[in-house]
Amino acid sequence: MKVVGGLFLNRLALFLPLALFAALTIVLLLGLDKDPSELPSALVGEPFPSFSLPALHDADRTLDERDIIGEVVLVNIWATWCFACRIEHAMLNQLAEQGVKVIGLNYKDNREAAIAWLKERGDPYAFSVFDEQGRLGIDLGVYGAPETYLLDATGTIRHRRVGVVDDRVWNNEFRDLYAQLMAVQR
Amino acid sequence: MTVELGHIALIVALCLACIQAVVPMVGSFSGYTHWMRVGHSMAVGQFVFVALSFACLTAAFIQDDFSVAYVANNSNTLLPLQFKISAVWGAHEGSLLLWALILSGWSTAVALCSGKLPLILSARVLSVLGAISVGFALFLLLTSNPFDRILPIPPLEGGDLNPLLQDFGLIVHPPMLYMGYVGFSVPFAFAIAALIGGQFDSAWARWSRPWINVAWVFLTIGISLGSWWAYYELGWGGWWFWDPVENASFMPWLAGTALMHSIAATEKRGVFRSWTLLLAILTFSLSLLGTFLVRSGILTSVHAFASDPERGIFILIFLGIVVGGSLLLFALRGPTMRSATTYSGWSRETMLLINNVFLVSSMAMILIGTLYPLLADVLDMGKISVGPPYFNIFFVPLMSGLMICLGFAGFTRWKNTEGRALLHKGVIPSIVSLVMAFALPMFMVDKLSWSNYSLTAVATLLLVLWVVTMSLEDLWLKSRGKLSSLRGLSGSYWGMLVAHMGLAVCALGVGLSTAYDAQKDLRMVPGDKTELGGYQFQFVGVERVEGPNFIAYRGNVEVKSGGELIVRLSPEKRNYTSGGQVMTEADIDGQLHRDLYVSLGEPLGNQAWAIRFQVKPFVRCIWLGGLLIGLGGLLAALDKRYRRRRLRKGADESSGGLVFE
Numbered sequence: 001m002k003v004v005g006g007l008f009l010n011r012l013a014l015f016l017p018l019a020l021f022a023a024l025t026i027v028l029l030l031g032l033d034k035d036p037s038e039l040p041s042a043l044v045g046e047p048f049p050s051f052s053l054p055a056l057h058d059a060d061r062t063l064d065e066r067d068i069i070g071e072v073v074l075v076n077i078w079a080t081w082c083f084a085c086r087i088e089h090a091m092l093n094q095l096a097e098q099g100v101k102v103i104g105l106n107y108k109d110n111r112e113a114a115i116a117w118l119k120e121r122g123d124p125y126a127f128s129v130f131d132e133q134g135r136l137g138i139d140l141g142v143y144g145a146p147e148t149y150l151l152d153a154t155g156t157i158r159h160r161r162v163g164v165v166d167d168r169v170w171n172n173e174f175r176d177l178y179a180q181l182m183a184v185q186r
Numbered sequence: 187m188t189v190e191l192g193h194i195a196l197i198v199a200l201c202l203a204c205i206q207a208v209v210p211m212v213g214s215f216s217g218y219t220h221w222m223r224v225g226h227s228m229a230v231g232q233f234v235f236v237a238l239s240f241a242c243l244t245a246a247f248i249q250d251d252f253s254v255a256y257v258a259n260n261s262n263t264l265l266p267l268q269f270k271i272s273a274v275w276g277a278h279e280g281s282l283l284l285w286a287l288i289l290s291g292w293s294t295a296v297a298l299c300s301g302k303l304p305l306i307l308s309a310r311v312l313s314v315l316g317a318i319s320v321g322f323a324l325f326l327l328l329t330s331n332p333f334d335r336i337l338p339i340p341p342l343e344g345g346d347l348n349p350l351l352q353d354f355g356l357i358v359h360p361p362m363l364y365m366g367y368v369g370f371s372v373p374f375a376f377a378i379a380a381l382i383g384g385q386f387d388s389a390w391a392r393w394s395r396p397w398i399n400v401a402w403v404f405l406t407i408g409i410s411l412g413s414w415w416a417y418y419e420l421g422w423g424g425w426w427f428w429d430p431v432e433n434a435s436f437m438p439w440l441a442g443t444a445l446m447h448s449i450a451a452t453e454k455r456g457v458f459r460s461w462t463l464l465l466a467i468l469t470f471s472l473s474l475l476g477t478f479l480v481r482s483g484i485l486t487s488v489h490a491f492a493s494d495p496e497r498g499i500f501i502l503i504f505l506g507i508v509v510g511g512s513l514l515l516f517a518l519r520g521p522t523m524r525s526a527t528t529y530s531g532w533s534r535e536t537m538l539l540i541n542n543v544f545l546v547s548s549m550a551m552i553l554i555g556t557l558y559p560l561l562a563d564v565l566d567m568g569k570i571s572v573g574p575p576y577f578n579i580f581f582v583p584l585m586s587g588l589m590i591c592l593g594f595a596g597f598t599r600w601k602n603t604e605g606r607a608l609l610h611k612g613v614i615p616s617i618v619s620l621v622m623a624f625a626l627p628m629f630m631v632d633k634l635s636w637s638n639y640s641l642t643a644v645a646t647l648l649l650v651l652w653v654v655t656m657s658l659e660d661l662w663l664k665s666r667g668k669l670s671s672l673r674g675l676s677g678s679y680w681g682m683l684v685a686h687m688g689l690a691v692c693a694l695g696v697g698l699s700t701a702y703d704a705q706k707d708l709r710m711v712p713g714d715k716t717e718l719g720g721y722q723f724q725f726v727g728v729e730r731v732e733g734p735n736f737i738a739y740r741g742n743v744e745v746k747s748g749g750e751l752i753v754r755l756s757p758e759k760r761n762y763t764s765g766g767q768v769m770t771e772a773d774i775d776g777q778l779h780r781d782l783y784v785s786l787g788e789p790l791g792n793q794a795w796a797i798r799f800q801v802k803p804f805v806r807c808i809w810l811g812g813l814l815i816g817l818g819g820l821l822a823a824l825d826k827r828y829r830r831r832r833l834r835k836g837a838d839e840s841s842g843g844l845v846f847e
Binding site for chain 1: 420427460464467468471502505506509510513514516517518520557561573574707709768785787788796798
């Protein structure tokens, strides 16, 4: 009897990988709907969370939500450790040149490296907020850098993009909404 | 016409793959030997048709046939010929076709080299490979057909291949990586055939060992090339980013490395049978998971050029059938009996087990890190992003532990090794490494002080010297100090030695380039000078140059050491005309002990430029180590005992005497 029980347990142990895989499949299946690049945010339609954090270029200067509210702006979350951000950067420079106001949120990063990065690649940001601990990131529910939020003049989040903003994404998701918001602002 | 021919060839290949999957398997159960033999010719036929299909797509690229959507999206008339060819696998559809081509290539190799294999085993192996081919051919034809036309009005000029990918690295990196990824389908197929047949003697392990070695060599070289490509092409000076796509190739490598070691124990001693089977399934599953992660758009990454939920669902179903099916088979038929043979204490079996624990935990922690943001999101635990700090915290200690154990590799014996003898052999190497590890960092800097004595360097040297001295001591004892007896050592032994040394060289590069990396970002006007890491850099100026499909600003930087000119570096800022993308092309002067890395930033007006200067000591050792690891795998695969079997086979069967490599 004992031997049979032992064999049964041994056989049961062989099912363990299958069980783990089944769990993983469920996660992936659920994750497929939650395509990160189209993640609907609970924050769309909500005001931008309040915060109080130092500026990237000037540790003594404290910024808060009032520095962001008042104009139609893009808030871009970036970091030097973020691989995709370097691809996105050229697009942000282009947008800034076209007159779009972009505000940076430097996320869980090293201040010196971040400043050097902007020096090398150009600085599209009107200013960058330095969120070393990722506190504002938690309030926003940041999935990972890069992320971009479109805010209207009242500081309400109107659109969120998780992942790189490139030409296609800008034209499909942002351009019309941005033009609309700008028209309202004027 | 060519394009339609390619499309039809792919459909024919699918049909042949279906026959290859079904007929030999049915034959193996009903005992029809001629049915079992069908798989061999089907595999060859399938390869011919997939190759034809691939050649047709390549021809469409060379002829600038922009009526084909895939060509129009990824190539234009200005693209140099070699990049038109490499653009074939530059995006989703073509890279999958390359995958299918390589899979059919491996199947053909199995079909041609299986002369000595029991027919029933080779029939089942080919049937499993055929089934995987069916999945990929269907995936191509149903969701990602590279032969789709844009009709009735084709564009006159194509888009452009991502400039990041217009590089020699892209020509060789993906094919190497895929050779490795897909190569693990062979041990997977062997494991499934063993499970179906219920035969867990060492036969399947012995037959799949050389295949594992060869696939692993390709994967090793592919990953090294990828890292090297990121280093010089991204213009940033980093060589590993823990990007999901890099992780996707690294996980099968770690599992494959564990498999390589555990299957040795299974073949020689008959232990770890279920574990080895599981690893064979796991390694190939991770290759498929890598495809899923990259291609479904489930994780955001620069490598994910195409993301499409429909493809994601297809891959997930495919993954479910292949992995779920094989794990179910494993659960139902896997060997439960404890192996009859025993081992104790410090035996080689124990050491291989420890090795597997380190490798598989590293793999698991990378898997968790890669999927955790997704998992946390699904479970509503809040949103978390996982960056390099997480990976480094786990990976560095695990690899350090692995290297400590690795020092003992050569000294261990099967069944039992005396612990005291093992410790005794470690005495001299540990003294040598301790003394040198603490002494050497004093000579690595100009003016020694507490602040520049690097503990990272000490730790790195300690591990590296430990592995090197232990391996050399083992070599000394095995050859009894005589050069002549070196030739008597087996290919597997040399393979192990070279691969382990390669790991040490790689670790040396990682550790020392981290410890002594120096970088500066400066605003430079022509004539400006700066000093970094003992080198004087002078910015001479910037000129405009025109390439075939880009316009560039080319900087000119002179580097001197002790007043003597060493090298002129010309980093570029390229503007690609068709896509308007701007790329930073760094210029690198590489030597074994240091790289000088200069990249041109943005123009700051009045002839001033932002320039990044980097001095990276020993960074080249990372890839040199990678190549040595690959070479080790190759030496092991070329071991005489595999060739002897092949020679005998050639004598037995005149038709089957084909050489492996």
